[in-house]
Amino acid sequence: MKKSLLFATLLAASLTANAQVEWTMVSAKDAVTVPDAIITSVGIKTNAPVLGKGLSYNGVDVAHKDKTGNNVNWIGDGSTGYIKIQPTNAQVAGADSKMVTPDANRNLASAASDEEAMYIDFYAETVNTEDILDVESIEFDATKIGTDGAMVNAAVFYNEDPSLGATTWLITPENADAVDGEGGGTNPEGMGGHWNGVTDETWTTTNDAGYRPDRNDGSKKLNGENCVTHFTIPITNVPEDAYGITVRVYVYGISSNKQMLIHNVKINGGVKGKYVTGISTVKAEAAAKDVPTYNLAGQKVSKDFKGVVIKNGKKSILK
Structure with missing residues (x-):
């Protein structure tokens, strides 16, 4: 009898629960209200998105233009849309019209610094920190609002240590085609975002180097029909003690009066440990009787x- 109970306990401890967390970044158009994450798994909890001091929320974008120039609502009847993100930096007198500061706005390394902090963080962790995360990939959508200058990149770090020491930039000249679900590449007209700038190891410190997602105007050059660049990025080498993960999305190369949409951010993977059942995936908002x-x-x-x-x-x- 004791042997049977021990076997059952060990089996339950080894099971893995599939996990997905999504921050839609959808809000009513009349006021910016950042929604809670949608959690479709047991054993996971989240924090609200956190903006670095270099970015702020600035209204809601409810529609985009298709290839013919017609307005199309992002969602339903247009009463809701995606929250816009804008730099907090002041425009530098005499600088290039697409620059916020002489270098940090164009330079990814500077945008990641504590001084500029041009990023938004999405954090999830296991309900019990003795359980661990088994992250497989992250996803997010990016859309430029009214400018061809804005760029994005991403990184991840684990637990509650906001350090880039355990990660590398997740979008590079070498992998851009693979992680960009809308086509990517060096200049695929009408097929989504594209890599802009150098293609060697110096790209992170070179002005104007980065990945430019779609604009919300599909009638403009280099923009796809859906006006969204979707990224799916595999995550490897997750630490064995990882109970929490931060997905940090950088917004840079953007004018002080322009905006970016970072929306439908997802963490895909699982939770492993003795406190999860690993048996069923349930909707966080309601469980069927x-x-x-x-x-x-x-x-x-x-x-x-x-x-x-x-x-x-x-x-x-x-x-």
């Missing part, structure tokens, strides 16, 4: 079963 019931070995059982069961991610005893 008729969800299956499982024993500790992960086997579906009937309502007549007696003993410890797991239903809706919670343990209980049926007598």
Whole structure:
């Protein structure tokens, strides 16, 4: 009997729960209200997005233009849209019209610095920090608002240490075609974003080097029909003790009076450990009353079963 219970306990501890977290960045057009993340997994909790001091929220974009120049709502009837992000820096007198400061606005390394902090953070962690994350990929959408100068990049770091020491830039000249789901490349007219600037190891410190996503005007050159550049970036070498992850998206090369949309940010993967069931994926907003019931070995059982069961991610005893 003890041996059977030990086996069941070990099996339950080894199971993995599929996880997905998404920050839509959708808000009503009349006021900027940053929504909570949508969590479609047990064992995960999130923080609200956090802006670096170099960026601020600035209204809601409700529509874009298609290839023929017609307005198309991002969402439904246009009562909601995506939250716009804009630099907080003042325009430098006499500088290039697409620069906010002499270098930080164009330079990714400077944009990542504490002085400029031109980024937005999305953080998720396991409910119990003895569980660990098994992140497979991240995704996000990016759209420029009214300028061809804005650029994006991303990085990840783990747990609660906001350090870039454990990561590299996630979008580079070498992988841009692979991670850009809208076409990418050096100049694919009408096919989405494109890499702009140098293509060697000096790109991170060279002015005007970076990945330029679609503009919200599909009738303009180099912009796709959907006016969105979608990134899917595999994540490897996740630390064995990673219970939390920050997805940091950088917005740079952008005028002080222009905006960017960073929306539909997702973390894909799993949660492993003794406090997750690994049996079912549930919607965070509501759990159906008729969800299956499982024993500790992960086997579906009937309502007549007696003993410890797991239903809706919670343990209980049926007598």
